[in-house]
Each structure stands twice: as structure tokens, then as C-alpha cells.
Amino acid sequence: MNKTRLMAQGHEYMASGGHPLATQTCISILEAGGNAVDAAIAGAMVLGVVQSDLVNFAGVAPIMIRFPKTKKVITVSGVGRWPMAANIDRFINEFGCHVPEGILRAIIPAAPDAFLTALEHFGTMSFKEIASGAINAAEKGFIMHKLMAQTIKDNEAQYRKWSSNREIYLPNNRPPKVGDLFVQADLAKTLKYMADQESASTGSRETKIDAARQAFYRGDIAHAISKFHKENGGWITLTDLERFRVTIEPPIAVTRQGTTLFTCGPWCQGVSLAQMWSLLKNSDLKDLGHNTADYIHIITEVIKLALADREHYLGDPEFVDVPLQKLLSKDYGEERYSMIKDKSILSEEYLWGNDTAFGETNNFSLDTSYMCAVDKDGLVASITPSDGSANTPVLPGWGINPSSRGSQSWAIRNHPSSVFPWKRPRLTPNPAIAVLRDSSVMPFGTPGADVQTQAMLQVLLNIVDFNLPLQEAVELPRFASYDAPDSFEPHQYQRRLLKIEEGVNEDVRETLVNYGHIVEPWPHHTWKAGAVCAILDQSNPRLLSGAADPRRPCLALGF
Numbered sequence: 001m002n003k004t005r006l007m008a009q010g011h012e013y014m015a016s017g018g019h020p021l022a023t024q025t026c027i028s029i030l031e032a033g034g035n036a037v038d039a040a041i042a043g044a045m046v047l048g049v050v051q052s053d054l055v056n057f058a059g060v061a062p063i064m065i066r067f068p069k070t071k072k073v074i075t076v077s078g079v080g081r082w083p084m085a086a087n088i089d090r091f092i093n094e095f096g097c098h099v100p101e102g103i104l105r106a107i108i109p110a111a112p113d114a115f116l117t118a119l120e121h122f123g124t125m126s127f128k129e130i131a132s133g134a135i136n137a138a139e140k141g142f143i144m145h146k147l148m149a150q151t152i153k154d155n156e157a158q159y160r161k162w163s164s165n166r167e168i169y170l171p172n173n174r175p176p177k178v179g180d181l182f183v184q185a186d187l188a189k190t191l192k193y194m195a196d197q198e199s200a201s202t203g204s205r206e207t208k209i210d211a212a213r214q215a216f217y218r219g220d221i222a223h224a225i226s227k228f229h230k231e232n233g234g235w236i237t238l239t240d241l242e243r244f245r246v247t248i249e250p251p252i253a254v255t256r257q258g259t260t261l262f263t264c265g266p267w268c269q270g271v272s273l274a275q276m277w278s279l280l281k282n283s284d285l286k287d288l289g290h291n292t293a294d295y296i297h298i299i300t301e302v303i304k305l306a307l308a309d310r311e312h313y314l315g316d317p318e319f320v321d322v323p324l325q326k327l328l329s330k331d332y333g334e335e336r337y338s339m340i341k342d343k344s345i346l347s348e349e350y351l352w353g354n355d356t357a358f359g360e361t362n363n364f365s366l367d368t369s370y371m372c373a374v375d376k377d378g379l380v381a382s383i384t385p386s387d388g389s390a391n392t393p394v395l396p397g398w399g400i401n402p403s404s405r406g407s408q409s410w411a412i413r414n415h416p417s418s419v420f421p422w423k424r425p426r427l428t429p430n431p432a433i434a435v436l437r438d439s440s441v442m443p444f445g446t447p448g449a450d451v452q453t454q455a456m457l458q459v460l461l462n463i464v465d466f467n468l469p470l471q472e473a474v475e476l477p478r479f480a481s482y483d484a485p486d487s488f489e490p491h492q493y494q495r496r497l498l499k500i501e502e503g504v505n506e507d508v509r510e511t512l513v514n515y516g517h518i519v520e521p522w523p524h525h526t527w528k529a530g531a532v533c534a535i536l537d538q539s540n541p542r543l544l545s546g547a548a549d550p551r552r553p554c555l556a557l558g559f
Contacts, residue, residue: 007471008546010558016533018369020555022046025133037123040373040381045134058400059387061111068378078114080107083235088419091411103234105406128195139188155390164394186399258437270430273453293511307484315416316424345516368447382443384429448530455530470547477503
């Protein structure tokens with residue numbers, strides 16, 4: 001009872017996500033007879049309204065689904081591609097090897113097709129049914145909450161760059177205040193147009209869902225995107241939109257201490273989370289003690305090694321030969337782990353870059369939200385929708401920002417995530433699903449840019465190694481390394497920097513400084529430490545537990 005939040009519990013279904021309205025929508029779909037895929041997509045779409053500073057309907061949305069009978073896990077790529085006209089030479093010659101803010105960083109929107117693909121193949125309801133919550137929140141408005149008000153205020157100068165952004169996000173020519181009613185009529189128009197096209201179509205459920213897809217990728221929305229790009233120096237064409245489709249792919253899977261972690265592929269940093277889990281295969285962390293200096297040191301060094309490999313190897317596997325088998329192998333894991341010294345930091349030769357510090361330590365990127373659901377049959381859906389609205393122009397009249405995820409590519413030719421026509425950037429969003437030793441199933445994820453994998457790893461360790469209850473595992477103090485280049489432009493980093501939340505003993509911090517870390521404090525439960533949401537589905541007898549991180553306006557509900 002002394003925790004910030006009580007853990008949600010139930011025996012039929014559960015939802016947990018980044019905002020109460022999203023979770024409520026998710027639950028309403030489950031109560032109406034929809035399955036976990038229907039529900040999680042509906043909730044994720046609401047996040048694109050009530051957190052449209054961090055999540056965009058025309059952004060990215062990687063999805064993972066686990067089927068209860070076969071125990072099979074699949075992923076839906078949910079990431080767009082660089083337009084065919086994309087030209088790295090322009091970034092190199094005009095922008096000093098950077099991908100600038102604005103229309104040139106826009107890639108093909110993937111979230112709509114990801115939602116529709118998952119809905120078509122694995123859901124049961126219509127697009128109109130699952131979009132109703134998002135339409136209502138956009139059309140009728142919602143009450144502005146603290147995190148969104150703060151992020152809009154912090155990025156006010158960026159929102160002022162484009163009139164279409166200004167009109168929506170700076171109503172009355174000022175950032176909205178907490179408690180204001182915030183309406184997004186143009187976004188509601190976009191969603192209603194797609195739903196109306198579906199309703200007007202005849203034929204099977206799949207044909208109708210495809211009509212909603214065509215509305216976005218071939219209809220009025222597509223024509224508006226291509227026209228806007230042509231008139232404003234962008235690269236996206238109608239042909240790009242027409243030929244784009246997400247892919248359904250197998251997951252990455254790594255087992256440690258009887259717990260199998262499933263992540264998405266090398267087009268996102270889920271592989272880094274899997275590698276962290278692999279690197280720790282032979283470690284006995286419980287003996288170190290939770291959040292002791294030695295524990296934090298070992299986990300930080302593992303994180304640094306995995307993120308260094310991320311920069312060396314990870315990119316779109318259709319364009320880059322990613323050595324997955326090597327990175328996740330027992331021999332490689334033991335080799336890399338052996339480099340870690342008990343009481344001193346890793347030598348820079350094992351990491352990335354040089355000793356120069358780039359950027360302010362409080363100016364690292366944030367992004368994203370998260371939504372997961374488990375239904376009465378045990379079907380699991382895990383979604384990390386993303387893309388903000390401050391660093392690219394809103395499409396006038398439609399209330400969406402065609403995905404700005406080009407910001408996670410590099411304008412450097414030899415980087416595995418370099419800019420190239422039709423190539424997918426390497427995403428930070430990385431939903432996950434874990435199957436524990438007792439066969440319990442746990443979808444989980446978080447916002448937080450490069451902090452995502454670090455926060456998710458710590459929560460998973462809290463559960464597997466320290467046997468902590470789910471909500472406590474989510475709430476305990478966290479830490480994050482900023483030693484690797486930020487996935488977002490301008491890819492800044494600071495060697496040896498380690499941020500640690502209050503609640504970790506001061507003696508621990510001092511010891512970590514003696515080990516060579518540069519330790520900076522985070523406030524208690526800062527939103528910068530991520531916001532992990534998770535559901536634990538246990539059987540015999542069935543017990544569903546839902547955790548929601550108090551660091552952001554998350555909520556878990558179930559029955």
C-alpha cells in the first residue's frame with residue numbers, strides 16, 4: 001500500500017498504456033467482444049491523439065503479437081521507408097552530414113498500414129469500430145495533461161516554424177495549459193475519411209479494411225501528402241505511398257534463466273535489448289544486490305557494449321548484412337562480457353566514437369508511448385507507436401505529420417543506418433514480449449528514445465532475477481547511460497555519463513564515480529527514465545496483473 005499505484009489485477013482481460021483514455025478505449029473494445037489486437041490498436045490510435053506531441057497517426061508503430069494456442073510470436077514492422085528520391089549527398093553537402101529538421105526528414109508513414117495490416121490478419125473488428133475512440137478524442141477534444149503541456153511549451157519555437165503546426169499546437173497563439181480542452185478537428189477528419197471509405201466499400205471485411213488503407217495511401221490523403229511535398233521541397237511522391245507496405249516478420253528470441261525475450265528485428269533497437277539479455281546469460285545478479293554500486297556498474301557496462309554494437313552493426317536488414325547470429329551467440333556474449341571489469345569502466349576501444357562530449361546533458365531526445373493488451377483467450381498485443389509533431393510540418397487540413405523518423409538515420413555513408421532510398425531507419429521504438437520460466441507471458445514496452453531498452457532491461461531483471469511484483473518492478477529507481485550516440489539527430493553523446501534517479505543511495509553514487517562513471521542525478525520518477533507499461537498473464541489459476549509507470553500519465557485496467 002506504500003507504492004505510488006496499486007497493481008491492476010483481473011482474470012479475463014487486461015490493458016496497460018501511456019494515457020488513461022487509451023487504456024479506457026482498449027478496455028471498451030475488449031468489453032465489446034474485440035480481441036487483444038483490436039483493443040491494442042484502438043488504444044494506440046488514441047495515443048496518437050492524446051499524446052500527439054510524442055505519437056503521430058502518420059508516424060511509426062511496430063507491433064508484436066503472440067498467439068496462445070501455437071505460442072507463435074510475430075512482428076509487424078511498422079516503420080516507413082525513405083522516399084525513392086532521398087539523396088544522402090544533399091545532407092552531406094548542404095547540411096554538414098546531418099538530417100535537418102523539416103520536410104526533408106519525412107519518410108513514408110507506416111503506422112496506418114501497420115494498424116490496418118494487423119487488424120486485417122489478426123483482428124476481428126472494422127477500422128471504423130477501432131478508430132471510434134481516437135475520432136471522439138480528436139473531434140470532441142480531451143483535457144490537456146501536464147506532460148503534453150510541458151513538451152509543447154518546451155518546443156514552442158519549433159511549433160512556430162510552420163503555420164499548420166502553430167494553428168493546432170499553439171491555440172490562441174500560446175502553448176495550451178493543463179486543464180484546457182484540446183481539439184484536433186483536422187486529425188478527426190483524417191480518421192473519419194478513412195472510416196467512411198471503409199463503410200462505403202462493399203465486399204469482405206478484408207476488402208473493406210483495404211478501402212481504409214487505400215484512402216490513406218492512394219486517396220485524398222496520399223494526394224495531399226505528395227502535393228505538399230512537391231510544393232515545399234520534400235521527397236515523398238504518390239508512387240512512394242502507393243507501393244509502400246509494412247512487413248510481417250519473425251521475432252528475435254533470446255533465452256536467459258528460463259525466460260525467453262522476444263523483440264523486433266534490426267530495423268529497430270529491439271536487437272540491442274535482446275543482446276543485453278544475451279550478454280547477461282551467465283551472470284548471477286541477485287548476489288550483487290539490487291541497485292548496489294556493483295549491480296548498476298555491471299548493467300551499465302552491458303548496456304554500453306550492446307549500444308556500441310548497435311552503432312556498428314544494426315540497420316535495415318534488407319540493405320545491411322546484420323550479423324545477428326554472431327551478436328546473440330553464446331561465444332560472442334562471453335567474449336564481450338569478459339571485457340567488463342568489476343570496479344572500472346570499459347576502455348573506449350570497445351565502444352563507439354571518441355572522448356568528445358556533444359550537446360547538453362539535459363537535451364537528449366524523448367519520444368513515443370506504449371500500449372499492450374491481453375484478452376480472455378490469452379492473445380497478446382504489444383505496440384510502441386511514435387513520432388512527434390514539433391520537428392516536421394503538419395499536413396495542412398489533415399492534422400498529421402508524415403513520419404519524421406528520418407531523424408534516426410545517419411547522413412554518413414558507412415553507417416549501417418545511413419540514408420538510402422527505400423531504406424528503413426533504425427527505430428528506437430521496440431515493443432517486447434517475454435515468456436517467463438513458469439510460462440507466464442508478459443508484453444511490455446516504454447517511451448524514452450535510447451532509454452527504452454535500458455528501462456525495459458531493468459524492469460525485466462527486477463522480475464526475473466529479484467522476483468519482484470510487477471508494479472514494484474516498474475516503480476523502482478532506474479538509471480541510464482548516455483555513452484552511445486543518441487539515435488536521434490544530431491546523434492549527440494557524452495562519454496561515461498550515467499543518470500541515476502533519486503532513491504539510489506548516495507554511497508552507491510560515490511562508488512560509481514570512483515569506478516569512472518560521470519554520475520548525474522535524476523529527480524524521483526522523472527519522465528526521462530521512461531514509462532514502462534506491462535501485463536503479466538499467469539495460468540493455473542489464471543491471474544492477470546497490469547503495471548503502469550507513475551513517471552508518465554499511464555494506466556492499467558482489467559477485469
